Amino acid sequence: MTNVLLCRGTLATNPYYIKEACVNVFSIEELCYFVHNNAYMLDDEFVGEALAEWVEKQLKLDSVAAMIRRIMGQPKALSNLVRVLNNEIGYYSEEEWSALLEDIENNSRISLIERKKIRADGLLNTGKYAQCLEEYENILRDESLKDEKLLARVYHNLGVCAAKLFLFERAAGYFESAYETYANTESYIEMLCAKKMYMKPTEYLNYLAEHKESYEDSLEVERKFEMLKMSFSTHPTYMYFRELEQKKQEGADYYDAIDALTEQVKENYRGY
Secondary structure, eight states, X not given: OOSOOOOOSOOOXXXXXXXXXXXXXXXXXXXXXXXXXXXXXOOGGGSSHHHHHHHHHTSOOHHHHHHHHHHTTSTTHHHHHHHHHHHHTOOSOHHHHHHHHHHXXXXXXXXXXXXXXXXXXXXXXXXXXXXXXHHHHHHHTOTTOOOHHXXXXXXXXXXXXHHHTTOHHHHHHHHHHHHHHSOOHHHHHHHHHHHHHHSOHHHHHHHHHHOGGGHHHHHHHHHHHHXXXXXXXXXXXXXXXXXXXXXXXXXXXXXHHHHXXXXXXXXXXXXX
């Protein structure tokens, strides 16, 4: 085995909660990994007394904690934290840390609102829908948000979050706000999809009749739903229930079949 890394400090009994991503880290190496891969979510405020105290008391890395205290509150504190981690831990190569410093420098040139959106986008991409919903709503409350195109993307992503949480009526409202803020076909089609999900069929048809301009887009909605139905027909969950139904029709013991197939699903899951 090559490139073995010697871990530093101890494994924390109490993890450090990184609120920007809603994750816990238990070691200095996990902190290095998070900072290296998620620096776009962070800013200089990340480097504070809470972090220093955790490194000192939980990881027993007094010297690293002292360095964090020395740089916190200073300009470019996040960049300086990267340098500390590079020099003291050595989890990544010099080239990798240098590339990260360049990324942080580039991020510092964009507005605070844009950085907040990037952070919320990261939560969305990692499936933390409830948390990213809150982050996007906090952005909407920021009175400095004047860019209509950026505002529309925030509304659109709010719609995605709400839909992922099965809040389809709420999602439709966000998609509609996105379209009204900065007209784009994507948001309008997603609005129709959300309406189709929460409305009764007659209500949805009445809506289309009242909004004849939606006709072309409604055809795209139907195409998307048909594609989803086709893809679901080969989904393991669908196949699972189809097999149960078949066994029931064949006269097999329905509940024994459920137990057997459930065990099979468990084994498949454990194999991942």
